[in-house]
Amino acid sequence: MTKLLVTTDFSAHSRKAIRFAFQFAMQTHAEITLLHVLDLFDPNLAIDVESATPQLRWDEAIQLKKNQLKKYVYAVFPKGIPKVPYEVVCHKLERTLAHTIITYTKTHQFDMVFCSENGASLFKTVLGSLPEALLNNCPVPLCIVPKRYTMTPLHSICYTTDMQHIDDEMKWVENWRKQLNIPLKVLYFDYEINLHEHHKVLHQTANAYENSAIQFHYIKLIPQSSFKILLQQTLKLVKPSLVIVFRKQNRSIVNRMLFPGKTIALMMENNLPLLVVRKKQE
Secondary structure: OOEEEEEOOOOHHHHHHHHHHHHHHHHHOOEEEEEEEEOOOOOOOOOOOOOOOHHHHHHHHHHHHHHHHHHHHHHHOOOOOOOOOEEEEEEEOEOEHHHHHHHHHHHHOOOEEEEEOOOOOHHHHHHOOHHHHHHOOOOOOEEEEOOOOOOOOOOOEEEEEOOOOHHHHHHHHHHHHHHHOOOEEEEEEEOOOOOHHHHHHHHHHHHHHOEOOEEEEEEEOOOOOOHHHHHHHHHHHHOOOEEEEEEOOOOOHHHHHHOOHHHHHHHHHOOOOEEEEEOOOO
16 A cells, blocks of 8 residues: 655644645545654653653653644544544654654655645744755655645646656656546646657657546747746646656756746645656666
């Protein structure tokens, strides 16, 4: 069974990530682990630090937060928790919040990590945005959920490609599309779409994959118009439930335009969950 890790700091924003992850899990028959990273300096932990040993303090704090997390899930779903297998876990902080989450992800072999756009915790003030910290080092796909997300069934996916490793990426995306059982729209932006040879290759690529559930859309980049505006206009027409982007360190021009912060901000502005997947290494 697919294993999804959902991070939470008990903030209102992290409720959105939990709701989206549960919706995703319902449609893919996955299981969820809700993870809260615990810092002993949390002022909400009522523990007698003078009389307790360090290990006892951790044990008591973890159990206390775990009980709070169980209650928190019921608060997130006041009308009833969706029928998804899930567990709650509290883990002590190791170095940084992102490091703790990444280590836990690797150790327990999760398939995907979910986090909210931002949170109200002290971690964000001290260490910066968690999504940005996870982007560079998360070993599995990372789903960032906007703070204004409203829980609804996923009805379509949008995959923005640079056409590099299209076969491998389409195989990965198609696997999730089938599990979600929803249509897919593939977007490709380029300045040279109308060139004869380029158009021929793009047409062949579309013919290889298009069917009743998959459509390719080629959008010509215009020097007078910014990529952000074109992408925003296209997304408003497509109206997806989830946007998928593959990311790598040595990025193409399209990938550089997509990352790091501007695409996250754009998706969040348009209230679109963003799934970031590591690109295949050359």
